[in-house]
Amino acid sequence: MSFFRVLFAIIFPPLAVIDKGCGSVLIIFLLTLCGWIPGVIGALVILNNPKS
Numbered sequence: 001m002s003f004f005r006v007l008f009a010i011i012f013p014p015l016a017v018i019d020k021g022c023g024s025v026l027i028i029f030l031l032t033l034c035g036w037i038p039g040v041i042g043a044l045v046i047l048n049n050p051k052s
Helices: 003-011 022-034 036-048
Strands: none
Touching (some): 003 036
């Protein structure tokens, strides 16, 4: 996880997971609409996943 990815995850979470696929972006976008904190947590979890 690079510094810029973490920074994007904090500022605008859907931007951080843009290369992980449409489903991930949609999920993070919906979480961000529910609240900023759930979006940030979801983006960091997806970015920290070693499988993708």
